[in-house]
Structure formats: C-alpha cells, structure tokens
C-alpha cells in the first residue's frame with residue numbers, strides 16, 4: 001500500500017485528474033486549513049493562542065521553468081513580509097526544487113539567500129528524495145557561509161545521515177530530524193521500520209548532545225511517533241537538557257492531542273501548515289505514512 005501510494009505521488013496523470021474530484025479535495029481538509037496563504041496565517045494565529053509556533057510551506061515540487069521559481073520566491077517574500085507585519089511566530093520551510101534546483105544549484109542558492117536575508121528567524125530547507133541530498137547539503141553550506149538564518153531537515157531512514165550529521169556539526173547548524181517520506185531503495189535507506197526508528201533515536205541523541213556541548217543551534221524532533229517523543233524526553237532528562245534546549249514539530253492535523261499536551265507541559269512545539277493548490281504528491285505521501293488514512297478518504301466518497 002505504501003509503495004503504491006508513493007508511486008501515485010509521482011504520477012503526472014493522477015496528479016492532473018484526482019485533485020479535480022470533490023471527495024479527494026474534501027479529504028485534504030484534515031491535513032490543511034485551506035489552499036490560500038490567508039487561511040494558513042489565520043490558523044497560525046489560532047495555534048499561537050494555544051502556545052504553538054508554526055512552520056509554513058507552499059506546496060509544489062519540481063518546476064518547469066526558472067520563472068516558476070521566481071514566482072515561488074515572490075510568494076515566500078510576501079509571506080515573510082506579512083509575518084513581520086502580523087508579529088506571529090511563523091517560519092517557512094522550502095523545497096530547493098521549488099526554488100529552481102533542477103536548473104542548477106546556483107539558481108536555488110541565489111533564491112534561498114534572498115529568503116535567508118528577508119527572514120527575522122530561520123528559513124528551513126526540506127529534504128527531498130535521496131538524489132537531492134548531496135546538492136541540498138552543498139547549497140546549505142554555501143548559504144550558511146554568508147548567512148546563518150537557515151535550518152536543514154535530515155532523514156533517519158537514509159544510511160548516510162549519521163555521517164552527514166557528523167560532517168555538519170562544526171557549522172553549529174539547526175537541524176530538523178524526520179524519518180523520511182520518499183520511496184527509496186534498500187541500498188540507500190533502511191527498509192525496516194525498526195531500524196529507521198533506532199537511527200532516529202540515535203540521531204536525536206547526537207542532536208541533543210551537540211546542543212548541550214554548544215554545537216547545535218536548534219535541534220528539532222519532527223515526528224508524530226508518541227513513543228519516540230516519550231523516549232526523547234526521557235533521554236533529554238538523563239542528559240540534563242532543559243525543555244527549551246530542543247523543539248518538537250508535527251504536521252497540521254496529525255496527533256493534535258499530542259501537540260497540545262506537549263505545548264501545555266512547557267515544550268516548544270511548532271506545527272507545519274501546508275498550503276497551495278499543488279497538494280497532490282504531498283497528500284499521497286501523507287496517505288502512505290498511514291494507510292489507515294486511505295479509509296478516511298474512502299469514507300468521503302460516500303458522504
């Protein structure tokens with residue numbers, strides 16, 4: 001089921017047709033407040049009253065032209081402007097392919113630098129499929145050499161990540177750790193969930209230890225895995241970390257109770273809100289993360 005959904009996420013025929021179906025659109029409302037930036041901002045405002053920050057991302061991936069990358073850049077610059085005006089705790093998370101990575105690293109790098117200059121906090125870089133990891137690390141390092149307003153996502157399912165993280169530590173980076181959402185071969189990624197989880201925990205420890213040694217700006221534990229969250233909290237106590245030494249991040253609409261529970265017990269929590277009309281591949285990846293969600297979609301057909 002997971003493989004089929006991930007295959008669907010990259011299929012242009014389905015991407016063109018399925019989103020036009022009303023029941024598919026209705027089902028997405030569970031995972032996004034709406035397609036517009038205004039709806040995302042309103043929800044960010046509401047979340048702030050519950051003590052949570054927001055991460056916002058404009059949906060859309062590989063582009064057809066550099067003009068499209070410029071449109072994405074303009075959209076994010078507008079978002080950062082509005083955020084400054086509204087004074088809400090909101091950061092953006094971007095995909096380098098949306099900033100033109102497929103037209104050359106320098107295209108994405110130039111646009112990422114513009115965003116890093118425009119933000120009052122951090123611009124987070126999403127990690128995409130494994131083919132993009134080397135170039136994403138290169139762009140991250142290049143921009144960090146002149147502007148440190150950046151954070152980077154790393155994926156625990158990749159065999160290479162432990163090494164990548166060790167190499168990044170001298171930069172005193174901000175790292176968001178996830179398990180990984182793409183369809184990867186067993187040569188590059190651990191095929192077994194247990195191994196992915198074990199590496200997630202080990203990498204979390206490295207992040208926390210680095211933070212306590214002064215070598216990690218902001219460690220972010222981005223997962224909905226409540227057992228993992230509990231284990232990381234326990235490990236943090238053992239290491240002598242305070243609650244504000246690390247953060248949690250979760251996707252909008254998933255494990256809401258856990259988001260509230262963590263925020264009300266004094267943890268730093270950020271909720272990732274996605275918006276935009278190109279939600280199909282992203283939505284398929286959400287379904288693949290929990291095939292039970294497919295039943296939720298199926299129920300919408302009969303409503």
Ligand SMILES: Cc1cc2nc3c(=O)[nH]c(=O)nc-3n(C[C@H](O)[C@H](O)[C@H](O)COP(=O)(O)OP(=O)(O)OC[C@H]3O[C@@H](n4cnc5c(N)ncnc54)[C@H](O)[C@@H]3O)c2cc1C
Nearest residue numbers: 126127153178179180181222223224225249250251286289
């Ligand atoms: C803030 C944030 C940013 C992310 N950025 C990236 C990125 O840049 N690159 C990338 O590859 N991946 C990214 N991801 C996705 C990530 O890689 C995982 O695919 C996703 O978080 C599911 O894994 P999990 O850690 O929640 O653990 P899992 O072990 O997969 O799930 C744990 C439990 O969480 C619940 N759950 C998980 N996903 C869902 C869902 N979709 N619907 C309903 N319940 C669910 C279920 O109860 C499940 O049992 C991001 C995730 C978050 C939270």
